[in-house]
Structure formats: structure tokens, C-alpha cells
Amino acid sequence: MINFIKQINFNKDAAVILLTEELLKQGCVPKGIKTQLSILGKSQQFSAELGQIFPVVIDKTLLLIVGLGKEKDLTLTQLRITLRNALLSSYLKKLQNIEILSHDNSKENISSVIEAVILGTYEWTKYLTKDKKEAKSSGKKYFIAADKNKHFDDIINICEGVNIARDLINDNADTINSQYLEKSIRSIIKNNKKFSLEVLNEKELKKKGLNLLLAVNQGSNKDAKLIIAKYKGNPKSKDYTAIIGKGITFDTGGLNLKPTGRMETMRQDMSGAASVIALINNAIKLDIKQNIIFACAIAENAIGPSAYKPGDIIKSYSGKTVEIGNTDAEGRLVLADAISYIVKNYKPQEVIDIATLTGACAVALGLDYSALVSNNDALAKRLITASKETDDRAWRLPSYPELKDSIKSKIADIKNTSNLKGAGGTITGAEFLRQFTDNTPWAHLDIANTAWVDNGSRMYFGAGATGSCIRLLTYYLKHK
Ligand code: BES
Numbered sequence: 001m002i003n004f005i006k007q008i009n010f011n012k013d014a015a016v017i018l019l020t021e022e023l024l025k026q027g028c029v030p031k032g033i034k035t036q037l038s039i040l041g042k043s044q045q046f047s048a049e050l051g052q053i054f055p056v057v058i059d060k061t062l063l064l065i066v067g068l069g070k071e072k073d074l075t076l077t078q079l080r081i082t083l084r085n086a087l088l089s090s091y092l093k094k095l096q097n098i099e100i101l102s103h104d105n106s107k108e109n110i111s112s113v114i115e116a117v118i119l120g121t122y123e124w125t126k127y128l129t130k131d132k133k134e135a136k137s138s139g140k141k142y143f144i145a146a147d148k149n150k151h152f153d154d155i156i157n158i159c160e161g162v163n164i165a166r167d168l169i170n171d172n173a174d175t176i177n178s179q180y181l182e183k184s185i186r187s188i189i190k191n192n193k194k195f196s197l198e199v200l201n202e203k204e205l206k207k208k209g210l211n212l213l214l215a216v217n218q219g220s221n222k223d224a225k226l227i228i229a230k231y232k233g234n235p236k237s238k239d240y241t242a243i244i245g246k247g248i249t250f251d252t253g254g255l256n257l258k259p260t261g262r263m264e265t266m267r268q269d270m271s272g273a274a275s276v277i278a279l280i281n282n283a284i285k286l287d288i289k290q291n292i293i294f295a296c297a298i299a300e301n302a303i304g305p306s307a308y309k310p311g312d313i314i315k316s317y318s319g320k321t322v323e324i325g326n327t328d329a330e331g332r333l334v335l336a337d338a339i340s341y342i343v344k345n346y347k348p349q350e351v352i353d354i355a356t357l358t359g360a361c362a363v364a365l366g367l368d369y370s371a372l373v374s375n376n377d378a379l380a381k382r383l384i385t386a387s388k389e390t391d392d393r394a395w396r397l398p399s400y401p402e403l404k405d406s407i408k409s410k411i412a413d414i415k416n417t418s419n420l421k422g423a424g425g426t427i428t429g430a431e432f433l434r435q436f437t438d439n440t441p442w443a444h445l446d447i448a449n450t451a452w453v454d455n456g457s458r459m460y461f462g463a464g465a466t467g468s469c470i471r472l473l474t475y476y477l478k479h480k
């Protein structure tokens with residue numbers, strides 16, 4: 001899909017040329033289009049202001065000249081958004097082979113160009129019937145004028161990993177069930193010697209007492225699973241980072257049923273598990289030299305006569321008893337068992353979970369920053385650095401000892417809802433998880449506000465799954 005070329009040749013179907021106002025003024029433009037630009041410039045048709053898209057035809061090639069505004073005001077985010085808009089513009093709809101010339105060939109700029117291409121032009125087209133599908137972006141070839149190198153290959157692999165997760169999240173819940181997710185993991189790992197796999201199915205889950213995970217899945221006609229892929233990327237070290245994803249294949253809310261308007265996109269509730277699968281892919285593709293425990297806690301929060309009930313008290317794997325205040329707070333239940341199982345049996349140095357856990361994080365942070373909660377400042381700091389480096393935005397919310405009172409129960413050790421009448425829903429949800437970490441350094445990424453775009457687009461992501469926090473976590477693992 002992406003190729004690198006030495007220079008722009010104007011011999012493909014189209015060429016997209018990114019220009020800042022400074023470059024335009026100085027006349028620093030590719031030789032092939034000097035005349036065109038000077039004509040446009042004279043008539044003041046094109047000033048290279050941010051977002052301006054100007055089509056010109058030379059011979060058989062369509063040129064899109066794209067304004068980036070003033071160099072000093074340009075951010076990499078704006079670059080990605082602007083290039084994405086140009087690539088998705090109707091001018092290029094039916095054109096297959098597209099050259100791209102960036103205003104600047106620095107590592108950061110070309111990386112952002114790659115992201116605009118792979119992440120920005122991603123569209124979910126599986127169920128569009130043929131004619132419509134052809135008009136969409138799949139199958140296009142992009143030729144970026146830059147020197148090919150290892151870093152760019154990594155960026156390409158990371159973005160393709162993000163899109164693997166997006167494909168899993170976007171598809172029907174009954175297709176992407178626990179069995180399908182297990183198969184996906186097995187097919188990515190194949191015979192890779194660095195991996196060993198432990199899959200806990202219903203039988204093992206029962207025997208070992210992961211009763212929270214089982215309870216959430218009780219109303220489902222599919223099997224709950226805890227899938228653990230242990231990756232030895234650094235044989236010299238005994239340290240492991242555990243990454244655990246929430247994999248609710250569909251969240252109806254359970255008997256505390258979600259209303260119409262809140263349920264329609266709940267196939268996204270396995271975004272955390274899909275992220276973990278993308279990270280497995282990325283660890284292999286980037287040959288990450290770390291030891292990592294990848295885990296997916298998979299269940300379906302369905303309704304029916306056998307569904308678990310509000311008011312139930314369930315004994316968790318850790319031994320703590322949990323009062324079910326609300327069957328819709330199921331994510332923390334499956335994660336609690338997964339976290340304590342992994343902490344107890346694998347003894348990782350640190351645990352990071354990723355989950356579409358609380359609608360409240362949209363209230364706290366809006367839709368562009370995932371929520372980060374951690375019991376460890378050093379870990380949180382490294383994750384925030386990874387977030388900034390990748391533009392995969394996250395913002396830390398507090399975790400503190402006194403919060404434990406907010407999830408006290410009168411009839412069990414702990415409750416899966418808080419006593420704060422909805423106040424601080426994200427941090428009380430995180431607090432529930434923290435109580436299963438056994439004081440292991442832990443970080444929680446709540447992506448309920450960032451994992452999905454309802455309509456139109458957000459930043460450089462179109463509608464549907466975004467794959468939020470995958471780039472962040474890949475960077476974190478790679479640079480640890
Ligand atoms: N999966 C939802 C959270 C969610 C909401 C994800 C919107 C994506 C978009 C989660 O299981 C849930 O239902 N949380 C409840 C918790 C409450 C019952 C304490 C919520 O946020 O309302």
C-alpha cells in the first residue's frame with residue numbers, strides 16, 4: 001500500500017503536494033509545477049493557508065496542491081488531518097496510484113504522512129456491496145517521496161496493527177466472539193518460539209475460581225475465555241510487563257439493560273482485547289526486546305434467565321467477595337479476575353490494563369484524551385511520554401487511598417458500583433481494579449471515550465473504531 005520513491009515524478013494518477021506559506025513565498029516548489037504555482041500565486045488563488053486544496057492537471061496526472069499554513073504554526077496533528085482530508089477528497093476518489101510530497105522530509109513529518117495514509121484513510125467497508133465498495137479507499141497505492149528506512153517500516157507496521165484492531169472492533173459481535181478472538185491470536189502467533197499460550201476456557205475458569213469473569217458471561221451462549229500469551233522478547237531478563245485487555249464482545253448492560261441509544265455500538269466493548277491483539281502483532285513485527293504477558297479477558301454481557309443478577313454476591317479469584325451493584329459495570333469484574341490471576345501466577349513487574357470501562361471518562365475528558373489512572377508515578381510518567389510522542393492522547397486522573405471507601409459494600413468485601421452517585425465514575429471504576437493489583441505497579445487506560453467515533457470523523461480518524469492507545473502502548477513497550 002505504501003512505497004517510497006526518491007522524488008516525485010508526476011507519472012502516477014495523482015500527486016499530492018504539501019506546501020507551507022513560506023515555501024510558496026520563497027518559490028521552493030517542485031520543478032515540475034513551478035509554472036502552475038506561479039500562475040496560481042499571481043492570481044492569489046492559492047496562498048497555502050491551512051487546509052486549502054487546489055487541483056491542477058498536468059498531462060495525465062492530477063495534482064492536489066495542499067496548503068499547510070505557516071510552518072511555525074503547523075502541528076503534526078494538523079498535518080495528519082490536512083493530508084487525510086486531501087486524500088479523502090472527491091478529487092482522488094477513483095484514482096489508484098498517488099504520489100505524496102511532504103513539505104519537509106524529517107522523520108516526524110514523514111511518520112505523520114504515513115499515519116495520515118494508513119490510519120486516516122481507513123474505512124470500514126466489509127458490508128458495503130460491490131459498487132459502493134469500489135469507490136472507497138481500499139486497494140490504493142501511495143508513493144511517498146522519502147528515503148525508506150527502518151523507522152518508517154516500524155510506523156507502517158504499527159499503523160497496520162492499529163487497523164487489525166479496528167477491523168476486529170468494527171465487525172459484528174456474534175462474528176468476533178471469544179472463539180474468533182482466540183483464533184486471531186493463534187494465527188498471529190503461529191509457531192513463533194517466543195510465545196507460550198495459556199487459554200482458560202469455562203472448565204478451567206470454574207476449576208480455578210475466576211467467578212467474576214464467569215458471572216459476567218452467564219447469560220451468553222458463547223464461552224468466556226482468559227487468553228494469556230507470554231512473549232519472551234528479552235531472554236536475559238526475568239521481568240515481565242503484563243498488558244490486559246477488556247474483551248466484552250457485546251455489552252447489553254446485562255439485566256441492568258442499557259437503553260436504546262446506548263447499546264448500538266457496544267460491539268466496541270472488546271476494544272481493549274483488540275488492542276492487545278494489535279500489540280501482539282506489533283511486538284512481532286517490530287521485534288520488541290521486552291518480556292510481555294498479553295492477556296484478553298473475554299466474555300459477553302448478555303441477558304436471559306441465566307444472566308447474573310443485580311444484588312448477587314460473587315467470590316472473586318482473589319478471594320474478595322463482590323456485591324453486584326449493577327450488571328452494567330461488568331468490565332471491572334472481568335478485569336479484576338484477570339488482573340489477580342496474572343499477578344498471582346505470572347508475577348509481572350507491572351500491569352497495564354486497557355478497557356472501554358466507563359462512559360464517565362467522556363464527561364471528565366471529552367473525546368480526544370483517554371483516561372490514565374495509576375498507582376505508580378514513574379509508570380504513569382513513562383506512559384504520558386509515550387502518549388505525547390505518538391499523539392495518542394491520554395491524561396492522568398488521580399488514584400488515592402481514601403477512594404477505597406467509595407466502593408465499600410455492607411454485605412460483601414467490595415462493590416462494583418460506587419457510593420458517590422456517579423461522581424468520578426472513571427476513578428471509582430479504576431479504584432475497583434486497583435484493589436486487585438496486590439500493590440503491583442499498575443496503570444489503567446480507560447478508552448471508553450476514545451475507542452469509537454460515532455459520526456463523521458475525529459482528529460484523523462473516520463467513523464467506527466479508532467484503535468486508541470495502541471500506538472501509545474507500542475511506543476511504551478518499544479522504548480522501555
Ligand atoms: N462498556 C461500558 C462503558 C462504555 C460506555 C464504553 C460508552 C463505551 C462507550 C461499561 O461496561 C459500562 O456500562 N459502564 C457503566 C458503569 C456504571 C454502571 C457504573 C457506565 O459507564 O455507565
Ligand code: MN
Nearest residue numbers: 251328329330
Ligand atoms: Mn457495561
Ligand code: ZN
Nearest residue numbers: 248251269331
Ligand atoms: Zn462494558
